[in-house]
Amino acid sequence: MTYPRFHNLIGGKWLPAIGGKTMLNLNPANNRDVVGEFPASGAEDVAKAVSAAKKAFATWRLVPAPKRAKILQRAGYLLSVRKEEYARDMTREMGKVLAETLGDVQEAIDEAFYVAGEGRRLFGQTTPSELQNKFAMSVRMPLGVVGLITPWNFPMAIPSWKLFPALVCGNTCVIKPAEDTPLSTYNLVQALIEAGLPPGVVNIVFGLGPDAGAPLVEHPDVRAISFTGSSEVGSLVAQRAAANFKPVSLEMGGKNAQIVLDDANLELALDGALWGGFGTTGQRCTATSRILLQKGIAAKFISRFVARTKKLSVGNGLEKGVDVGPQVNAAQIETSKKYVAIALAEGAKLLAGGHPLTKGAYAKGTFFEPTILGSVTPTMRIAREEVFGPVVSLLEFDTFEHAIQIANSIDYGLSTALYTKDVNRAFTAIRDLEAGITYINAPTIGAEVHLPFGGVKQTGNGHREGLGAIDFYTTWKSVYVDFSDKLQRAQIDNAE
Numbered sequence: 001m002t003y004p005r006f007h008n009l010i011g012g013k014w015l016p017a018i019g020g021k022t023m024l025n026l027n028p029a030n031n032r033d034v035v036g037e038f039p040a041s042g043a044e045d046v047a048k049a050v051s052a053a054k055k056a057f058a059t060w061r062l063v064p065a066p067k068r069a070k071i072l073q074r075a076g077y078l079l080s081v082r083k084e085e086y087a088r089d090m091t092r093e094m095g096k097v098l099a100e101t102l103g104d105v106q107e108a109i110d111e112a113f114y115v116a117g118e119g120r121r122l123f124g125q126t127t128p129s130e131l132q133n134k135f136a137m138s139v140r141m142p143l144g145v146v147g148l149i150t151p152w153n154f155p156m157a158i159p160s161w162k163l164f165p166a167l168v169c170g171n172t173c174v175i176k177p178a179e180d181t182p183l184s185t186y187n188l189v190q191a192l193i194e195a196g197l198p199p200g201v202v203n204i205v206f207g208l209g210p211d212a213g214a215p216l217v218e219h220p221d222v223r224a225i226s227f228t229g230s231s232e233v234g235s236l237v238a239q240r241a242a243a244n245f246k247p248v249s250l251e252m253g254g255k256n257a258q259i260v261l262d263d264a265n266l267e268l269a270l271d272g273a274l275w276g277g278f279g280t281t282g283q284r285c286t287a288t289s290r291i292l293l294q295k296g297i298a299a300k301f302i303s304r305f306v307a308r309t310k311k312l313s314v315g316n317g318l319e320k321g322v323d324v325g326p327q328v329n330a331a332q333i334e335t336s337k338k339y340v341a342i343a344l345a346e347g348a349k350l351l352a353g354g355h356p357l358t359k360g361a362y363a364k365g366t367f368f369e370p371t372i373l374g375s376v377t378p379t380m381r382i383a384r385e386e387v388f389g390p391v392v393s394l395l396e397f398d399t400f401e402h403a404i405q406i407a408n409s410i411d412y413g414l415s416t417a418l419y420t421k422d423v424n425r426a427f428t429a430i431r432d433l434e435a436g437i438t439y440i441n442a443p444t445i446g447a448e449v450h451l452p453f454g455g456v457k458q459t460g461n462g463h464r465e466g467l468g469a470i471d472f473y474t475t476w477k478s479v480y481v482d483f484s485d486k487l488q489r490a491q492i493d494n495a496e
C-alpha cells in the first residue's frame with residue numbers, strides 16, 4: 001500500500017523513532033484508507049526532543065515578544081490560506097463533518113491572531129515601594145521547555161490553544177499529539193515553520209500515551225505540562241508531575257447538562273440539543289450529554305427531539321448532506337455500546353438508535369446511531385459518567401431549583417446551558433451552576449478563543465486555556481531597583 005510516511009520533528013529535523021516503531025493513522029469512515037504512517041516513539045525520542053527544545057530556549061527567550069508574535073500572525077495567514085486542505089485532512093483522520101473541521105482550523109486561526117496581540121502586551125505591574133528612592137515592578141518570564149499532550153477531538157484547535165500562548169511567552173515546546181490524529185498537529189506545526197519559527201522551538205514526538213506521553217511528563221528538563229484528555233489519564237499525569245513539583249494544567253472530561261424550562265423557546269432548545277448532543281458525533285468535552293426537561297414541556301420536547309434525531313444522516317464527514325460522522329475508533333464504539341447496555345439495565349428506555357452501524361457503506365468504518373435514552377434518573381451511571389459518543393440522556397424535573405441540583409450532582413463541571421425567557425432564573429443559574437462555562441439560550445458547545453476555557457471539579461485543576469493561558473506559561477519575577485545608594489531594609493528601616 002502506498003501512503004505518506006511522517007517523522008518526528010526534533011531540532012528542526014524530521015527523524016524516525018529511534019526504536020524504528022511506527023503506527024498507522026486510519027480513516028474512521030473507511031479503515032482501508034491509510035492517512036499515513038507515523039513514528040511510535042519512546043523515551044529516547046522524547047529525551048532528544050527535550051534536549052533540542054532546551055538548546056533553542058537559550059535564544060528564543062531573547063527574541064522580543066512582538067517578533068515572536070509576528071511568526072504567529074504569519075502562521076495564522078498560512079492556516080487561513082490552507083483552511084480547506086487542512087480541514088479535509090482532519091475529517092479523514094478523525095471523522096467529524098467538514099463544516100466542523102473547517103471550524104476547528106478556524107479556531108487555530110483565531111487563536112493565532114488573538115495570541116499574536118499578546119506579543120505587545122504580556123503586561124506586568126509597577127507599584128510604589130515602601131522605601132524612598134526604590135522602584136518596584138513585576139515582569140513575566142517564560143518557564144523554559146514545556147510539554148504539551150493533546151486529545152484527538154479538536155486536533156488542531158487544542159494544540160493551537162497550547163502552542164501559541166506558550167510560544168509568545170518565550171517558551172520552547174515538545175508536543176505529543178493524540179495517536180489518532182497526528183496529521184493535524186503536523187499541519188499546524190508546518191504552518192509555524194513556514195512562518196519562520198526557528199529550529200528546535202517546537203518539537204513533535206508522535207506516539208502512544210504511556211510510551212511517549214509519560215516520559216515527557218517525567219523528564220526533569222520539562223518545566224511544565226499542559227494536558228487535555230480524560231480525567232483518568234489527567235490524574236496519572238498530575239501525580240507523576242507532582243513528584244517533581246512540576247506545574248500542570250489539566251483540561252478533562254465533562255457530562256454537560258442542557259436545562260429546558262417550561263417557558264423556553266422550544267424550537268431553539270431543540271436546535272441546541274441536536275447540535276450540542278450530536279455535533280462532533282457527541283465527542284466533545286462540552287457535548288450535551290444530559291438534557292434536563294421541565295415536566296410541562298417534556299413530552300412535547302421528547303417526541304420532537306426523537307423525530308429530528310432519527311432524521312440525522314450518519315456517514316463519511318467529507319460527503320455532502322452528512323450530519324454525523326463516525327466515532328474516532330473501535331474502542332469508542334465499544335464505550336458507546338457499553339453505556340447503552342448499562343443504562344438499559346438500570347431502567348432507562350431506548351428512544352432512538354442504540355447500536356453500531358455495520359452494514360453496507362458503514363461496514364468499513366466505526367459508526368454509531370445517534371442515540372437517545374429516556375426515563376434516566378440522576379443516580380444512574382449514564383447520568384453521571386462521560387460516554388464521549390452520540391448518546392444523549394433525558395431527565396425530567398419539577399422545579400428550577402431541582403434542575404440546578406441535578407445539574408450539579410456530578411463529579412464534572414465543564415459546560416452547562418439553560419433555555420428560558422426568565423431573566424431572573426437565567427442570572428440565578430449563571431451564579432449557581434457549578435461549571436466553567438454557562439450558556440443562556442445557546443447549546444453547551446461553542447466556546448470562543450478569547451474567553452477563559454476550562455472547568456471545575458474533576459474537569460480541571462484551576463487553570464484555563466484562552467484568556468488565562470498566559471498566566472500558565474509565564475512565571476512572575478519581582479524586581480526592585482534601589483537608587484538611594486545606601487542599604488535600605490524593608491520592614492525594618494521604615495517601621496513606625
Ligand code: NAD
Nearest residue numbers: 150151152177178209210213214229230233251252253285
Ligand atoms: P486520553 O486521556 O485517552 O488521551 C489524551 C492524551 O493523553 C493523548 O495524547 C494520549 O496519548 C495521552 N496519554 C495517554 N496515556 C498517557 C499517559 N500515561 N501519560 C501521558 N500521556 C498519556 O483522551 P482522548 O481519548 O484523547 O480524548 C478524550 C477525552 O479528552 C475526553 O475525556 C474529553 O472530555 C477530554 N477533552 C477535554 C477537553 C477540555 O478542554 N476539557 C477538550 C477535549 C477533550
